[in-house]
Amino acid sequence: MSDLLQRLRDRGWRLTAQRRVIAEVLEGEHVHFTADEVHARAVERLPEISRASVYNTLGELVSIGEVVEVTTDGRAKRYDPNAHQPHQHLVCSGCGVIRDVHLSGDPMGALPEGERFGFSVSEVSVTYYGRCPACAGAGVG
Amino acid sequence: MSDLLQRLRDRGWRLTAQRRVIAEVLEGEHVHFTADEVHARAVERLPEISRASVYNTLGELVSIGEVVEVTTDGRAKRYDPNAHQPHQHLVCSGCGVIRDVHLSGDPMGALPEGERFGFSVSEVSVTYYGRCPACAGAGVG
DNA sequence: TTAGTTGCAAAGGCTTTGCACGCGC
DNA sequence: GCGCGTGCAAAGCCTTTGCAACTAA
Numbered sequence: 001m002s003d004l005l006q007r008l009r010d011r012g013w014r015l016t017a018q019r020r021v022i023a024e025v026l027e028g029e030h031v032h033f034t035a036d037e038v039h040a041r042a043v044e045r046l047p048e049i050s051r052a053s054v055y056n057t058l059g060e061l062v063s064i065g066e067v068v069e070v071t072t073d074g075r076a077k078r079y080d081p082n083a084h085q086p087h088q089h090l091v092c093s094g095c096g097v098i099r100d101v102h103l104s105g106d107p108m109g110a111l112p113e114g115e116r117f118g119f120s121v122s123e124v125s126v127t128y129y130g131r132c133p134a135c136a137g138a139g140v141g
Numbered sequence: 142m143s144d145l146l147q148r149l150r151d152r153g154w155r156l157t158a159q160r161r162v163i164a165e166v167l168e169g170e171h172v173h174f175t176a177d178e179v180h181a182r183a184v185e186r187l188p189e190i191s192r193a194s195v196y197n198t199l200g201e202l203v204s205i206g207e208v209v210e211v212t213t214d215g216r217a218k219r220y221d222p223n224a225h226q227p228h229q230h231l232v233c234s235g236c237g238v239i240r241d242v243h244l245s246g247d248p249m250g251a252l253p254e255g256e257r258f259g260f261s262v263s264e265v266s267v268t269y270y271g272r273c274p275a276c277a278g279a280g281v282g
Numbered sequence: 283t284t285a286g287t288t289g290c291a292a293a294g295g296c297t298t299t300g301c302a303c304g305c306g307c
Numbered sequence: 308g309c310g311c312g313t314g315c316a317a318a319g320c321c322t323t324t325g326c327a328a329c330t331a332a
Contacts, residue, residue: 014286014331035322050289055322057287071212075297076321090252090260101256107248111231111269115242119231121271128252130262155306157312176297191314196297198312216322217296 004066004081011064018053021046026067026081032089032098034076072098072127088126094135101128145207145222152205159194162187167208167222173230173239175217213239213268229267235276242269 005023009015025033025041033041039054058079061067070078072091078098080089087100088107107124146164150156166174166182174182180195199220202208211219213232219239221230228241229248248265 016287016331018288036320048289052290052323053288059323069214071214073210073212090256090258090262092260093263099258099260101252101258103251103256104253105251107251107267108269110244110246110248110251110267111242112245115231115244116271117231117240117242118274119233119240119269119271120277121231121269122234123270125268125270126248126251127266128249128260128262129264129266130257130260133259136261155311157306159313177295189314193298193315194313200298 007066017046018042018049019057021049022054022057022061026061026079029082030099031082032070032078032080034078036076038079070098072096088128090128090130092132092135093129094131094138097132148207158187159183159190160198162190163195163198163202167202167220170223171240172223173211173219173221175219177217179220211239213237214270229269231269231271233273233276234270235272235279238273 004026005015005020008019008023013019021042022038024045025038035051035054035058038058039049039051042049042054058067062069062079066081066083068080068083070080070089072078072089074096080100082100087102090099090101091097103126107126108121111121111124145167146156146161149160149164154160162183163179165186166179176192176195176199179199180190180192183190183195199208203210203220207222207224209221209224211221211230213219213230214234215237221239221241223241228243231240231242232238244267248267249262252262252265
């Protein structure tokens with residue numbers, strides 16, 4: 001579940017400085033950066049990295065399944081490197097912080113057969129909204 | 142659950158032609174238009190209506206709770222007038238069509254206390270992804 | 283060597299904003 | 308008549324794209 005970099009090497013990825021830096025930025029728990037935040041952090045390590053490369057790389061990481069795209073209610077998409085452990089999200093409606101959470105049952109089972117309209121259902125996304133301790137205390141939002 | 146227009150009147154809303162037309166466009170089951178689709182349909186009834194008014198009105202309907210904003214993976218937000226009956230969504234990853242669905246249990250209960258990180262959780266959004274019968278048959282997407 | 287990656291800058295889609303005019307109440 | 312709502316056009320944010328130069332393998 002760690003060492004995204006190693007997995008990318010194993011896949012035979014062409015490992016450029018830009019891609020390495022982006023992978024490094026994405027290490028950690030509860031990491032859910034926007035493309036722009038990834039870019040800002042990448043620039044600290046590699047000043048000449050461009051936004052286009054960040055978008056390209058994130059898009060590829062998503063398409064090979066190493067990163068998951070998260071769309072909360074805000075504008076910009078966020079990128080979640082925790083792609084190998086099924087989980088859902090808890091979002092603070094005050095400050096927007098996201099935590100990974102794990103549910104007690106399989107949410108797929110909550111959709112009755114009679115509610116499937118003939119679809120072949122393959123995925124489910126569950127997002128909880130609330131206030132984090134800091135925002136609840138400060139009355140933010 | 143029907144007659145959005147009447148509810149708006151009861152709220153003392155200033156009822157302009159534009160707002161009336163937008164409310165009319167939003168009547169019906171399984172309606173999940175983007176702002177632009179609402180505008181296109183509104184134009185058929187009131188050719189001079191502007192996009193800005195559509196955005197303004199939709200934004201207000203959302204903030205007073207008469208319409209729910211739906212963010213699927215696509216780009217543009219969609220607007221769901223079925224705000225008074227709790228429900229979730231089933232999205233076709235082929236053509237993007239959305240159906241309202243009703244779950245067998247309360248998804249809020251699936252988040253264990255130990256996974257709440259001190260948040261006061263107030264809402265949950267559940268979205269299922271799959272292929273509608275048409276797209277499954279045609280191999281679209 | 284060479285195919286894939288990068289940076290730049292421009293364009294694109296969706297949404298918001300500023301301001302003068304118009305209209306519901 | 309007053310104040311909010313509207314239309315227009317321009318700007319804004321996030322993202323994608325075209326293309327020549329570059330570089331990992």
